[in-house]
Amino acid sequence: xxxxxxxxxxxxxxxxxxxxxxxxxxxxxxxxxxxxxxxxxxxxxxxxxxxxxxxxxxxxxxxxxxxxxxxxxxxxxxxxxxxxxxxxxxxxxxxxxxxxxxxxxxxxxxxxxxxxxxxxxxxxxxxxxxxxxxxxxxxxxxxxxxxxxxxxxxxxxxxxxxxxxxxxxxxxxxxxxxxxxxxxxxxxxxxxxxxxxxxxxxxxxxxxxxxxxxxxxxxxxxxxxxxxxxxxxxxxxxxxxxxxxxxxxxxxxxxxxxxxxxxxxxxxxxxxxxxxxxxxxxxx
Ligand SMILES: [Fe+2]
Numbered sequence: 001x002x003x004x005x006x007x008x009x010x011x012x013x014x015x016x017x018x019x020x021x022x023x024x025x026x027x028x029x030x031x032x033x034x035x036x037x038x039x040x041x042x043x044x045x046x047x048x049x050x051x052x053x054x055x056x057x058x059x060x061x062x063x064x065x066x067x068x069x070x071x072x073x074x075x076x077x078x079x080x081x082x083x084x085x086x087x088x089x090x091x092x093x094x095x096x097x098x099x100x101x102x103x104x105x106x107x108x109x110x111x112x113x114x115x116x117x118x119x120x121x122x123x124x125x126x127x128x129x130x131x132x133x134x135x136x137x138x139x140x141x142x143x144x145x146x147x148x149x150x151x152x153x154x155x156x157x158x159x160x161x162x163x164x165x166x167x168x169x170x171x172x173x174x175x176x177x178x179x180x181x182x183x184x185x186x187x188x189x190x191x192x193x194x195x196x197x198x199x200x201x202x203x204x205x206x207x208x209x210x211x212x213x214x215x216x217x218x219x220x221x222x223x224x225x226x227x228x229x230x231x232x233x234x235x236x237x238x239x240x241x242x243x244x245x246x247x248x249x250x251x252x253x254x255x256x257x258x259x260x261x262x263x264x265x266x267x268x269x270x271x272x273x274x275x276x277x278x279x280x281x282x283x284x
């Protein structure tokens with residue numbers, strides 16, 4: 001007998017969600033760590049429009065710009081205008097809430113002015129959190145933001161997904177964990193009473209593909225469209241970067257699973273028909 005899908009997860013729908021993160025846009029044409037964030041992000045928009053224009057939503061999990069400049073938000077807005085699917089964005093530590101809100105006055109904020117909102121999707125509610133804290137690289141989910149989250153979770157029914165820039169737990173990369181979410185305990189205290197209906201946590205900040213589960217809740221993040229963080233578990237004084245390829249994720253959320261496909265959209269390696277070349281006999 002097949003195990004039953006928990007009642008809170010029974011929507012009957014499948015949602016295709018695009019998750020992309022950390023564009024780190026700078027001034028038009030400007031470079032960052034030897035790369036061109038505007039060209040990278042434009043290539044993402046071209047690719048996702050061409051290949052996944054049927055997605056229900058594109059979620060961009062922060063560090064929309066590198067220095068929060070107004071011109072970089074103008075650039076970002078121009079690229080968002082080109083997306084063929086609806087989009088929602090959250091802020092990262094590299095963003096300026098003030099400049100973001102000036103450029104995107106229609107983006108909802110909570111009663112305290114944080115860029116937090118809930119989005120109804122075909123498979124449940126997506127909660128967007130604002131962990132930006134001006135002047136620091138670490139993330140905050142202060143008392144007011146946590147209280148807002150608690151009220152939203154208490155008021156909503158059905159399954160829930162959460163999007164935030166900073167991972168709400170240590171990921172094992174020392175320098176990143178030093179600039180992680182400062183309010184991990186408060187987040188856990190707020191979220192865990194609702195654990196049974198939280199499907200997934202999407203975050204950015206890490207600039208690497210990392211996935212798994214935390215307290216039984218699935219999570220994923222992925223490479224940035226800009227520069228990457230090199231894989232290491234023992235460097236504490238610095239944050240080694242890399243030019244590994246950028247990616248975006250195609251996430252299929254359905255009643256029985258959350259499936260995350262990572263796509264290296266600049267990869268130009270040859271494609272081939274495996275069946276045509278595979279003449280080996282199957283092992284017996
Ligand atoms: Fe970032």
